[in-house]
Amino acid sequence: MKRPILTAVLAAVLCAAACSSPPPENHETLGNPTSRATGIPGPDEIRHSDNMKVIANVPLDAPFNGPEAWGTDLAFQGGYAFVGNYEGFTVADISDPAHPKAVARVECPGGQNDISVSGDLLFLSIDEPRTDNTCASSPGDPMSETEWEGIRIFDISEKSDPHYLAAVKTECGSHTHAIVPGTTSDTLYLYVSSPGPTPGSKSCPPPHENISIVEVPVDSPARAKVIAKPELFKDRKLDQSDAYAAAGCHDITVYPEKKLAAGACFGDGVLMDISDPVKPKVLQMVTDKENFSIWHSATFNDAGTKVVFSDELGGGIAPTCDGSGSPTKGADAVYEITADRKLVRHGFFKIPRVQSSKENCVAHNGSLVPVPGRDIMVQAWYMGGVSVWDFTDSDHPKEIAYFERGPLKPGLQLGGSWSAYYYNGYIYSSDITKGLDVLRVDDPLTDPAKSVRMKELNVQSQHSYGGA
Template sequence: MISATFRGALLCTVLLLASACAAEPPAAGELTPAASSPQESSGAPAPSPTGEVMTSDNVKHVAHIPRTAPLDGEEDFNTDLAFQGDYAYVGNFGGFAIYDISDPAKPEIVSQVSCPAQQNDVTVYGDLLVLSIDEPRSGEECDSDGESREWEGLRIFDISDKKSPKYVSAVRTDCGSHTHTMVPHGETLYVYVSSPGPEPESDTCPPPHELIQIVEIPTKSPKDAKIVAKPDIFPERQHSDLASGCHDITAYPEKKLAAAACFGDGVLLDISDPIKPKVLQQLTDTENFQIWHSATFNNEGTKVVFSDELGGGGQATCDHNTPATKGANAVYDLVNGKLERRGYFKIPREQQENENCVAHNGSLIPVPGKDVMVQSWYQGGVSIWDFTDSAHPKEIGFFERPPYPGGELAGSWSAYYYNGYIYSSDIREGLDVLEIDDPLTDPAKQVKMDDFNVQTQKKY
């Protein structure tokens, strides 16, 4: 999702959300785990203010954990997810939370860290947790505020003690970090930083911004993290009047490939040398795509799904007024080293005019020999779809709530499959756990992952 609050009027035209373009950021909190007791669960999902959920016959809603203090303020939106062992990590504009998911039907809060900043997209690697900060703050630590605009970038935490995460260090990056992608390389963790820009009058986001930034984090000395490269990955001008830079990059280290969604373009990269990515192909589709938002490889690395976040996440684009090729997914086959577009996928369930809905964050469901994906669509809910036939993708399951009261920004921000269950981070509702019981996806239950950061794909 594009946050307009701190990228200026340029991106406010994309979001069209009064709350996002006018609201002040959340007040700064202290870096301490929230005093919270484990959530009580009877095995049935807790009620929500929107009423009963709707699902396809093959999808079951097995758990729901609402946001709780200190991460339940009006602007404390839940964001991205990461997984490690029996834990799920949930980003939030107010900080981040760690859940024990050893029993997926009864998730329990382990700790919550108050560390306000927009995005707070999260990844985990070993004992390290990294947050994306896409909002100028007065300083790098969690007690900073948004009144002065001096710093934005990455924050790094030690999560060896899940009950008491500790702030370690931070790295300032141009235009902050909207999202980031981990590329492990021996004892060094490289992080590709994606951010929108420029903002000409800003101290933290100067023009030009035709680049990505690569941060090096020594895993044995994370306090020494630093920027090591700023590659310009655009052989041609970006085809967007909205912003430059990239929104999201997905790396597939085993294939030595990465796919970058860069607002006006899609870019296929060779990452054989992780600090010197080489452009293999640059894609442009000004007819169907407004914001190249994210990318997902299939397991064999022979396809890429690019999504278009038409309207920046704040508009109702899943209605009869919006073509099926806009605010959707485009499926590309990789043929002789070049991507060729085959088809589009958009949820078939029409949404109401007050429901923000567009293609957003998703991941593969690890079905050997098939290409199946689960994906969030904001108030369009969670969709499970099959793109094995690239030219004719189809939905096979869904989960959806009624419209959120007041027509506010709401819905599923990220929906990922992890060890037999689907986890959805809902902007306002909290954490949902879903189970799909379908002959097509049942083989995925035999695939076990030790950890999962969706932007760093691994072959299963």
């Protein structure tokens, strides 16, 4: 989702049929997310399955307590979680998951501030024109070619005192990004995804069929620069009636060990070969207008034989889980990757709990739960809460556990879980208005994941469980 700068475009793809699926049938006893409560929860009322509960919360606090200081994405390193916010980012000490605490809040406005970390460096995606590249900048003019948007880089060697280091301007800004390791340890690449074009814009003119690749010298991050802008869609035949026909990518997930990347590119799903990280090659593009509105994100299974693509019907601002529409739009689709590296669609998953018409709800950011031998995800659904689901059977995915809150209190319009990721035995959910939730799931299907330990987690840069 993007701040209301995209509202007009999103309105073009909002579907009159808000979407939900009927409750899954034939739940097995193992992993059945039973709950004694029925009906839609009251405002801010907490509901959860018997096998999942919230154990802690780090609330939003100054300077992130304004009306649009919304919590966004997450990254992890050691005993710390890094929580993006439209107004900057928070560093939270999670070394004791039951008693997390904020150790730094860095004010640095710039859109949703999609976030990642690597070593002593932190990267933020800025997808909102600013008067300059600093944290002291003001909102800029999207029609001016002198305004700035792109990637900001911070030094996080001291977690309680991050320092701004440098910035890189990228075409059409940076909505999201993924870290790709270089051929040597002294270089990182960032695959920068951004929406566009903007009619009349000098800095983001149509058709914007490329991504930007930023090279970051690890020891000299101030020298970071754009080194390539591969045109992923140059051979595509555009459908001019599609609002996102030439809008770049929303999100690219890389799996360097498998030399693969999957792009959720608004109108298409894209599978890429990244054997040469500076020259990604498109292997296949898939389009599904019947079941997809906005291709939003992608997640490989650990074996690299499947990709889950999510559809962000309504752009994150609509109540698409109120039971009035399709069980596939606004949901997840499971694609298997064949031996010749082609995508074949299988089943769909959407949360089975009907939400109210006052709750923005759609599939959003999630990650694998590292259970060897199974394909399990945890995923955010905005006001639909957090869902843990199993797609080991590609044709019949099912929910294992869930957590949600009821509708927002009067006066608030946007809320719920933006991102929900599994890290070192716990689920961390960045709630737009409530802050950082720490959740614990206890179930025979997910318990093996508790023994997997990771040093870092940037969900758009996947690694095998063994290489965590």
